Amino acid sequence: METGFTFTNTLAAILTIGIISFLWRDNPxxxxxxxxxxxxxxxxxFVSLWYQNLxxxxxxxxxxxxxxxxxxxxxxxxxxxxxxxxFDDRLFYLVAGLLGLMMLMRLIPNLGWISRWxxxxxxxxxxxxxxxxxxxxxxxxxLKSTVLPFTTVGNxxxxxxxxxxxxxxxxxxxxxxxxxxxxxxxxxxxxxxxGASFGYTVMSRMSLLIGRFDFLFSTWLGLVK
Amino acid sequence: xxxxxxxxxxxxxxFTYIIQFFVPHWPFNILEGLLxxxxxxxxxxxxxxGALNLLKVSLDKISKRSRDWPYAIITIAGFLMIAIPGFxxxxxxxxxxxxxxxxxxxxxVYSPLSSTMFAMLAFYVASASYRAFRxxxxxxxxxxxxxFFVMLGRVPIGDVLSSFLPEGYRMSQMADWIMNYPQxxxxxxxxxxxxxxxxxxxxRLILGIERSHLGGE
Numbered sequence: 456m457e458t459g460f461t462f463t464n465t466l467a468a469i470l471t472i473g474i475i476s477f478l479w480r481d482n483p484x485x486x487x488x489x490x491x492x493x494x495x496x497x498x499x500x501f502v503s504l505w506y507q508n509l510x511x512x513x514x515x516x517x518x519x520x521x522x523x524x525x526x527x528x529x530x531x532x533x534x535x536x537x538x539x540x541x542f543d544d545r546l547f548y549l550v551a552g553l554l555g556l557m558m559l560m561r562l563i564p565n566l567g568w569i570s571r572w573x574x575x576x577x578x579x580x581x582x583x584x585x586x587x588x589x590x591x592x593x594x595x596x597x598l599k600s601t602v603l604p605f606t607t608v609g610n611x612x613x614x615x616x617x618x619x620x621x622x623x624x625x626x627x628x629x630x631x632x633x634x635x636x637x638x639x640x641x642x643x644x645x646x647x648x649x650g651a652s653f654g655y656t657v658m659s660r661m662s663l664l665i666g667r668f669d670f671l672f673s674t675w676l677g678l679v680k
Numbered sequence: 681x682x683x684x685x686x687x688x689x690x691x692x693x694x695f696t697y698i699i700q701f702f703v704p705h706w707p708f709n710i711l712e713g714l715l716x717x718x719x720x721x722x723x724x725x726x727x728x729x730g731a732l733n734l735l736k737v738s739l740d741k742i743s744k745r746s747r748d749w750p751y752a753i754i755t756i757a758g759f760l761m762i763a764i765p766g767f768x769x770x771x772x773x774x775x776x777x778x779x780x781x782x783x784x785x786x787x788x789v790y791s792p793l794s795s796t797m798f799a800m801l802a803f804y805v806a807s808a809s810y811r812a813f814r815x816x817x818x819x820x821x822x823x824x825x826x827x828f829f830v831m832l833g834r835v836p837i838g839d840v841l842s843s844f845l846p847e848g849y850r851m852s853q854m855a856d857w858i859m860n861y862p863q864x865x866x867x868x869x870x871x872x873x874x875x876x877x878x879x880x881x882x883x884r885l886i887l888g889i890e891r892s893h894l895g896g897e
Contacts, residue, residue: 504728621872648863
């Protein structure tokens with residue numbers, strides 16, 4: 456990366472300082488940077504999804520993008536239909552395009568209800584997909600990896616911790632007696648988990664913060680060599 | 681029609697995925713591939729909807745001169761600042777290549793803003809930890825100790841401070857042990873709980889018992 460007071464470095468530095476200025480208090484510079492961030496983020500995904508998803512998946516398969524580009528691009532479903540007179544499976548992508556357009560109907564107040572159809576589709580696909588994948592990878596596979604021989608302290612901790620943690624989440628019976636004791640031990644394990652995850656998160660955020668200060672003091676100002 | 685058809689779509693699509701898992705043969709394997717590619721396209725439209733809605737809300741704010749409306753102009757300007765170069769001046773499908781206008785804005789505007797925004801969380805996490813880490817109870821002490829070992833074990837000073845301890849008991853090794861065993865045990869309990877919750881919620885959605893996502897009317 457180029458160092459010093461170049462236009463790009465100064466622009467990035469102003470934006471960085473603008474966001475950090477919120478630590479002082481909510482101020483116009485922060486609000487400008489925040490509004491810019493929201494707009495640029497939306498624009499970034501708008502463009503990225505067009506080129507990475509909609510264009511190759513929908514418009515290329517249907518043959519719509521081929522209508523607007525010259526060259527030797529492969530024929531889409533519409534070209535196959537009208538030039539060769541045969542049905543191409545990719546014509547089914549019309550349904551996806553139609554559902555996508557129905558999703559955009561949400562922007563028109565009177566027609567907003569139409570977006571429930573694609574919403575129903577998304578809910579159905581994610582539910583069906585998660586039903587099997589989560590059960591397989593997050594429940595069965597985790598249980599399988601937990602059943603370990605009691606040969607090391609680590610293995611004992613793993614088995615006891617997982618079972619007691621699960622007991623804590625069992626609410627069909629009052630946590631009393633042996634169940635209560637196991638739930639209590641489960642709480643300890645959960646607290647260790649939260650503490651460790653917290654520590655891990657703090658370190659990752661600190662690393663990002665150090666990166667930004669490194670940019671300001673080393674790349675931009677050149678104070679740190 | 682406004683509620684029944686979406687419920688029918690959800691049920692058909694959801695059951696197709698579940699059947700495909702147990703019967704991965706024709707026609708279910710073909711259907712699964714087709715539905716997944718449709719899903720990706722509809723997801724993209726859903727994110728487009730979000731972006732377009734942001735523009736609509738911002739324009740509304742400007743036209744009504746609502747509170748803080750000048751910032752809405754900056755939001756729209758930010759959107760156009762990356763969208764116009766992305767569509768018109770960045771080489772089409774190679775829009776993310778180094779040196780394009782889109783990449784320039786990504787590197788010099790989006791990237792500093794997003795990394796600083798996430799880095800700011802370090803301060804808020806520090807302030808939250810001050811409140812959470814007061815060792816008032818046994819549970820809070822465990823939270824504090826686990827975080828202490830993990831944080832110190834991830835930086836070189838942790839091993840320097842614990843260099844007098846025998847090999848295997850130094851700070852980084854303690855942190856690794858915590859992450860590999862007690863942390864993983866608790867994490868597994870949470871993951872299994874979440875998985876069972878997702879399975880039951882998915883079934884409720886597919887069967888149409890849960891329909892709050894469709895709203896009123």
